[in-house]
Amino acid sequence: MSEEQTSNISINITVYCDIDMEKLSLLKELLNELVPVTIRHTYLKQIFIVADDALVDTVNAIIEARADYKRPYVAGEFAPSGVAVPIQNNDQFECYIVITESEVQIIKPPLNHPAKLVSTLLEELLHTQVYATVWEARGYIDPRIETSSIFDDLFVQASRFHDEYFVNRSKAYIAYNTYIFDVPGGYSNMCLEYGVPLNSIIKESISKLVQLRTDVTKGNITREQTWYDLIEIIYRYIFEPLARDAAYRESNPEVRVNNDDLIENLFYREYIEPYWKRIKIELERSYDSDLSEMSLALDEIVRNLQEFLINIGVTFADRNGQKEYIKFNLVISS
Numbered sequence: 001m002s003e004e005q006t007s008n009i010s011i012n013i014t015v016y017c018d019i020d021m022e023k024l025s026l027l028k029e030l031l032n033e034l035v036p037v038t039i040r041h042t043y044l045k046q047i048f049i050v051a052d053d054a055l056v057d058t059v060n061a062i063i064e065a066r067a068d069y070k071r072p073y074v075a076g077e078f079a080p081s082g083v084a085v086p087i088q089n090n091d092q093f094e095c096y097i098v099i100t101e102s103e104v105q106i107i108k109p110p111l112n113h114p115a116k117l118v119s120t121l122l123e124e125l126l127h128t129q130v131y132a133t134v135w136e137a138r139g140y141i142d143p144r145i146e147t148s149s150i151f152d153d154l155f156v157q158a159s160r161f162h163d164e165y166f167v168n169r170s171k172a173y174i175a176y177n178t179y180i181f182d183v184p185g186g187y188s189n190m191c192l193e194y195g196v197p198l199n200s201i202i203k204e205s206i207s208k209l210v211q212l213r214t215d216v217t218k219g220n221i222t223r224e225q226t227w228y229d230l231i232e233i234i235y236r237y238i239f240e241p242l243a244r245d246a247a248y249r250e251s252n253p254e255v256r257v258n259n260d261d262l263i264e265n266l267f268y269r270e271y272i273e274p275y276w277k278r279i280k281i282e283l284e285r286s287y288d289s290d291l292s293e294m295s296l297a298l299d300e301i302v303r304n305l306q307e308f309l310i311n312i313g314v315t316f317a318d319r320n321g322q323k324e325y326i327k328f329n330l331v332i333s334s
Helices: 021-038 052-066 101-105 115-138 150-177 198-217 223-251 260-264 266-288 294-311
Strands: 002-005 012-015 044-050 082-089 092-100 181-183 186-188
Touching: 012 021, 021 101, 021 115, 021 150, 044 052, 044 101, 052 082, 052 092, 082 115, 092 101, 092 115, 101 115, 115 150, 115 181, 115 294, 150 223, 150 266, 150 294, 198 223, 198 260, 198 266, 223 266, 223 294, 260 266, 266 294
Parallel strands: 012 044, 044 092
Antiparallel strands: 002 012, 082 092, 181 186
């Protein structure tokens, strides 16, 4: 393990893998360029570079060692190359970033602006800016699971895809308007895009929802677990992809992926689109206000998520803080 400190900003870089010192020095130079255009706070304390297969364990070790509320990190379907970790401990707040070794190894001295690394660093630095803004506005990041209501659970999911929208739209804007990527003979801007056809993801959400309904019907899953699986599906396979795609399109006039076939998807057209249009307005509202109207926007997003769930056949209610009355009569078929 080695520790380095960037020359212009007070952020330690801790290395838990074998990184050439020249590459590490070039990484510090790159960070000194990116930090001023991404963050306006002083909560970022440390950046960890770890072996690719150690990223999730490292994130959870940070949470276990430093946070008073130890909500574990779970990676999504695709292995991440970087994670921003917000830590709250009583009335204290700080951020960490964990990135994988392979991200740094793609530096080819004397060049130090490879597109993949720049994109990863931009995204995680911008995430810390969102977390810092949230902390300063309300004094916590997420409601605590053990005391959360159904509203709180939806608020957490709304916050997640809200943050992805803000971060990816900001990243795409910086990438399109700044010459920060290595190209032969110098630097260039870049047109970033989500790059995944939305129709295929929405179709996957249908199959997962139908499978969840089958598990409920057969009694293979508790009502409370049904709730958590349900809101993860609508996050991961509906609203996060929609938010990410919209974010890139707003900041990149040259997006190439065509989603015209999405309107042919009956589930999207009849059950998702009416609520997505309203949610997108709120995401834009928060972004355009530089997060000053984030809380108001999130309240409206949660209200639309509740209405969306009711529209697809979900009945839910809290009883003494427990999700006991959840009925799942899905109105769609595979």
